[in-house]
Amino acid sequence: MTAKFGKVALLGIGLIGSSMAHAIRRAGAAEHIAGYSHRAETLEVARGLGFADSLSTNPVECVKDADLVVLATPVGAFGELAEKIAPHLKKGAILSDVGSVKGAVIRDVGPFVPDGVHFIPAHPIAGTEQSGPSAGFAELFDGRWCILTPVPATSDAAVEKLKAFWQALGSQVEVMDARRHDLVLAITSHVPHLIAYNIVGTADDLETVTEGEVIKFSAGGFRDFTRIAASDPTMWRDVFLNNKEAVLEILGRFSEDLFHLQRAIRWSDGDTLFDLFTRTRAIRRSIIDAGQDTPAPNFGRGEKKDK
Amino acid sequence: MTAKFGKVALLGIGLIGSSMAHAIRRAGAAEHIAGYSHRAETLEVARGLGFADSLSTNPVECVKDADLVVLATPVGAFGELAEKIAPHLKKGAILSDVGSVKGAVIRDVGPFVPDGVHFIPAHPIAGTEQSGPSAGFAELFDGRWCILTPVPATSDAAVEKLKAFWQALGSQVEVMDARRHDLVLAITSHVPHLIAYNIVGTADDLETVTEGEVIKFSAGGFRDFTRIAASDPTMWRDVFLNNKEAVLEILGRFSEDLFHLQRAIRWSDGDTLFDLFTRTRAIRRSIIDAGQDTPAPNFGRGEKKDK
Numbered sequence: 001m002t003a004k005f006g007k008v009a010l011l012g013i014g015l016i017g018s019s020m021a022h023a024i025r026r027a028g029a030a031e032h033i034a035g036y037s038h039r040a041e042t043l044e045v046a047r048g049l050g051f052a053d054s055l056s057t058n059p060v061e062c063v064k065d066a067d068l069v070v071l072a073t074p075v076g077a078f079g080e081l082a083e084k085i086a087p088h089l090k091k092g093a094i095l096s097d098v099g100s101v102k103g104a105v106i107r108d109v110g111p112f113v114p115d116g117v118h119f120i121p122a123h124p125i126a127g128t129e130q131s132g133p134s135a136g137f138a139e140l141f142d143g144r145w146c147i148l149t150p151v152p153a154t155s156d157a158a159v160e161k162l163k164a165f166w167q168a169l170g171s172q173v174e175v176m177d178a179r180r181h182d183l184v185l186a187i188t189s190h191v192p193h194l195i196a197y198n199i200v201g202t203a204d205d206l207e208t209v210t211e212g213e214v215i216k217f218s219a220g221g222f223r224d225f226t227r228i229a230a231s232d233p234t235m236w237r238d239v240f241l242n243n244k245e246a247v248l249e250i251l252g253r254f255s256e257d258l259f260h261l262q263r264a265i266r267w268s269d270g271d272t273l274f275d276l277f278t279r280t281r282a283i284r285r286s287i288i289d290a291g292q293d294t295p296a297p298n299f300g301r302g303e304k305k306d307k
Numbered sequence: 308m309t310a311k312f313g314k315v316a317l318l319g320i321g322l323i324g325s326s327m328a329h330a331i332r333r334a335g336a337a338e339h340i341a342g343y344s345h346r347a348e349t350l351e352v353a354r355g356l357g358f359a360d361s362l363s364t365n366p367v368e369c370v371k372d373a374d375l376v377v378l379a380t381p382v383g384a385f386g387e388l389a390e391k392i393a394p395h396l397k398k399g400a401i402l403s404d405v406g407s408v409k410g411a412v413i414r415d416v417g418p419f420v421p422d423g424v425h426f427i428p429a430h431p432i433a434g435t436e437q438s439g440p441s442a443g444f445a446e447l448f449d450g451r452w453c454i455l456t457p458v459p460a461t462s463d464a465a466v467e468k469l470k471a472f473w474q475a476l477g478s479q480v481e482v483m484d485a486r487r488h489d490l491v492l493a494i495t496s497h498v499p500h501l502i503a504y505n506i507v508g509t510a511d512d513l514e515t516v517t518e519g520e521v522i523k524f525s526a527g528g529f530r531d532f533t534r535i536a537a538s539d540p541t542m543w544r545d546v547f548l549n550n551k552e553a554v555l556e557i558l559g560r561f562s563e564d565l566f567h568l569q570r571a572i573r574w575s576d577g578d579t580l581f582d583l584f585t586r587t588r589a590i591r592r593s594i595i596d597a598g599q600d601t602p603a604p605n606f607g608r609g610e611k612k613d614k
Contacts, residue, residue: 281540
C-alpha cells in the first residue's frame with residue numbers, strides 16, 4: 001500500500017493544515033499540495049512560507065482533481081463547506097477531516113458525500129496552543145495517534161490508504177467508531193480544555209487577587225493551565241457545541257469527584273487526599289512510558305538540571 | 308548587605324531542600340550546609356550526591372550553631388520539629404521555612420520560637436513534579452519568586468538578610484502578609500493542583516473509557532494535567548489540610564464558573580464560550596512576557612519546530 005496521493009487538497013491551512021503540508025512534503029506523500037483559506041491574508045502568509053503548491057480562496061478550485069480532500073477549518077464550518085465542494089469531488093477520491101469531534105462531522109458532512117467518494121473522518125491527536133499557517137511544523141504528528149472513524153459501509157482499501165498516509169506523516173493510527181471517539185476525547189482533551197479555560201477565567205475574574213499577582217506567582221502550578229487555555233477560541237467553541245453529550249457527561253463526573261475532594265478538605269480527611277494523590281502519580285509514569293510526554297521535569301521547560 | 312551565612316541548616320532535603328543546597332553552593336551563600344532527614348536512606352542518597360557538608364538524622368544536631376535554619380519537610384511536620392529544635396537555636400539566628408502555606412506555619416511554629424531568634428516564614432514559588440534529594444538542582448529558583456511573610460514585630464535587618472540570601476539563590480523576592488499569601492497561592496497553585504489531581508482521578512475511574520485509551524490519547528490536553536498531578540502526595544495533602552479556608556473559597560468560585568460554562572454548552576451559547584476563550588489567551592501572553600513560562604509551543608517539550 002503506497003501512502004502517496006496525487007493531489008491533496010487542504011481546506012484550512014491553520015496549525016493542523018499547515019503542519020500536514022510540511023509533513024506531506026517531508027514524507028513525499030503527495031505530488032501536489034493545494035491549500036484553501038477563506039481569508040486572503042492567510043493565503044498571503046502561506047504563500048510566503050511556501051508549504052503549498054497552489055493556494056486559493058475558492059474551495060471548489062482547491063478540491064478540483066484532488067485524490068484526498070481534508071477539511072481542516074473549525075468543525076462549525078464543515079457542513080457549509082461540504083455542501084459547496086461535494087458536486088466537484090473527483091470519483092474515487094477520499095474525503096477526510098481533522099476535526100476534534102467525529103459524530104457531529106458524520107452528521108454534518110455525511111449527507112453531502114456523493115456516490116463514489118470515500119468519506120473517512122479522522123482526528124490527529126496533536127497540536128500546540130498556537131494557531132494559523134505560520135504555527136505549523138512537520139514533526140507535529142510524530143509518535144502521536146491519529147484516529148479514523150469510518151462508517152460501516154466504508155471501503156477497506158480506502159481506509160488502508162488513509163491509514164498509510166497518516167503513518168507516512170509520522171502518526172500511529174487507530175480505528176474506532178465515532179461515538180467512542182467522542183467519549184474518549186471528551187475525557188482526554190475536551191473536558192481538560194474546558195477546565196483549563198475555566199480556571200484561567202476564574203483567576204482573571206477574582207477581584208481579591210490582582211492579575212499581576214496571578215501572573216507573578218503562576219509558576220506554582222497555574223501556568224500549566226494557561227498553555228491549553230491559549231488554544232484557538234473558534235476551534236474550541238465549535239468542539240464544545242458539537243460534543244455536548246459526552247462533554248456534559250464527563251463534566252458531571254468531574255464535578256462529583258471534585259465535591260468529594262472538597263468535602264475531604266473541609267473535614268480534614270487526609271487519607272482520601274493522600275490516596276488519590278498517590279494513584280495519579282502512576283498515570284503520569286504510564287504516559288511517559290508510552291512515549292506520549294517527556295520525562296524531563298517541568299516538561300523540560302528550560303529550567304536546567306545540573307547533572 | 309551580604310547574603311552569606313555561616314552555617315545553614317536544611318531540615319528536610321527533598322526537592323526544595325536539596326535544590327537550596329545546590330543553589331547555596333553555586334552562590335557561595337554559606338560556609339557550611341547541614342542537612343537533616345528522619346530517614347537514613349535519604350541521607351545515604353544525599354551523601355552520595357555531596358551537596359551538604361554534614362548530614363544527620365538528628366534535627367537538634369543539625370541546627371546546632373546554625374545562623375539560618377530552614378524547615379523544608381512537608382508542612383504537617385513543622386510543629387513537632389519546631390518544638391524539638393527550639394531550645395537549641397542560636398541567639399540571633401533566622402528561623403525560616405519553604406512551606407506552601409504560611410498562616411498555618413505561623414500558627415504551628417510561632418509559639419515555639421525563642422526570644423532572640425528571628426522567625427521569617429518564606430515560600431519559594433518553584434518546583435517540579437519530582438521529589439527526593441536526587442531531584443534537586445541549582446537553577447530551580449532562577450527568575451522565580453520567593454515570598455516572605457514576616458509577622459509585624461520582625462526585625463527589618465533580618466528580613467533584609469533573608470531577602471538578600473534568596474536573591475543570591477536566583478530568586479526575586481516579595482514581602483506580603485501570610486493571609487494574603489494563602490489566598491493568592493490558593494488560586495495560583497493550590498486549587499490548580501487539586502483540579503489536576505481531580506481530573507486525573509476522574510479519568511482513572513471511568514469504567515467506560517479504558518486506562519490504555521486515556522494514556523494513548525493524552526496528547527489531546529490531558530497529559531498537561533498529569534505533570535502536576537504527579538507531585539509529592541504528602542506535601543500536597545498537608546497543603547490542603549493547612550489552607551482550607553482559602554482553598555474552599557476559590558473552589559467555590561471555580562465550581563460556580565464551571566457550571567456557568569456547562570450551562571453555555573447545554574444551551575449552545577457559543578458567544579459565552581468564545582468570549583472566555585479569547586480572554587484567557589491574553590493571560591498566557593502576560594505570563595510569558597513576565598518571564599514565568601517559556602514561549603515555545605507545547606512548553607518546548609521536544610516536539611521540534613522546523614523553522
